[in-house]
Amino acid sequence: MNAEIFQRLETEGGWLHFSRRAKWRLSGADRVRYLNGQVTQDARRADARSALHACVTNAKGRIEGDIFFHAAPDGESLLLDAPAGLRETLGMRLERYIIADDALLEDVTEEWQLWHRFGPSVDADGTxxxxxxxRLACPGMDVWLPAEAPPPGEALSEEDAGTLRILRGVPAWPHELNTDVFPQEAGLEAETMSYTKGCYIGQEVLSRIKSTGRMPRELVLWTSEDEVAGGALLWREDGTKAGVVTSAARHPLSGLMQGLAYARQGAVEKDSRLLVGNDMASIAASLSIQTLPCR
Known part of the structure; x- marks a missing residue:
């Protein structure tokens, strides 16, 4: 992404094309009750005006899926979307628990386009x-269109969309969100979790994390003047392993590297400096820890 594109996106916003994402229709009289037992979010809040963010977790509380869902305009179904790589595994996971429920999960990935308009002009651009x-930690709007419909605008390239996602501190599957991660570790508690909705798979573990405040690690934002790549290990100056870089991008204005990383809970503070390398004998860079922006 160059500086001109970045500045335009900051002032005018843009379109993201998410049609490759997996999509499902959940229908039946028990659809809301069923989904409520599968996700961290309160599915009873679903309406046709907004898309809710949720995690699908396993019995150990770790993330098996990262989804958005809303009530379809027909008033008789819910529409869900998730990263393209989860189309098969998450579809099977959701269908596995439909036993005595009056609920039907259908894959509708090829039937719909999914676009996202973001930026300050969203509320006034006539969409x-x-x-x-x-979706990008800023005002935004999802648009679902039939597969054959013309596109609503010019989409940002996948590379630039990925850069923007990283610069805004948004975790994504599978880099920051995967089956090793608790939702709270990824900073998703406020956005994706309800502690009053009732039982769901993984709830006991996640409620325990809330009550104790303890979790193995936490997602942080970082900046560096050095070249840093995803997968790099992080170390404290005393030689203690502190974490791992999950995503990295170059800021088009400052020229600094910026990204996301998981750090051991309590191992780092804002503005603390960590070393980057395979081990303490091969340190090639350093970075400064920042806090995640509020979503």
Missing amino acids: TGGLICR
């Missing part, structure tokens, strides 16, 4: 049929 949704 119709959209769902309020903050």
Whole structure:
């Protein structure tokens, strides 16, 4: 991403094309009750005006899926979307627990386009049929269109979309969100979790994390003047392993490297400096820890 594109996106916003994402229709009289037992979010809040963010967790509380869902305009179904790589595994996971429920899960990935409009102009640009949704930690709107419909705008390239996602501190599957991660570790507690909705798979473990405040690690934002790549290990100056870099991008204005990393809980503080390398004998860079922006 160059500086001109970045500045335009900051002032005008843009379109993201998410049609490759997996999509499902969940119908039946028990659809809301069923989904409520599968996700961290309160599915009873679903409506046709906004898309809710949720995690699907296993019995150990770790993330098996990262989804958005909303009530379809027909009033008789819910529409869900998730990263393309989860189309098979998450579809099977959700269908596995439909036993005595009056609920039907159908893969509708090829039937719909999914677009996301983000930026300060979202509320005033005349977009119709959209769902309020903050996929990039800023005002945004999802637009679902039939597969054969013309595109609503010019989409940002996948590379630039990935850069923007990293610069805004948004965790994504599978870099920051995967089956090794608790939702709270990824900073998703406020956005994706309800502690009053009732039982769901993994709830006991996640409620325990809330009550104790303890978790193995936490997602942090970082900046560096050095070249840093995803997968690099992080170390404290005393030689203690502190974490791992999950995503990295170059800021188009400052020229600094910026990204996301998981650090051991309590191992780092804001503005603390960590070393980057395979081990203490091969340190090639350093970075400064920042706090995640509020979503």
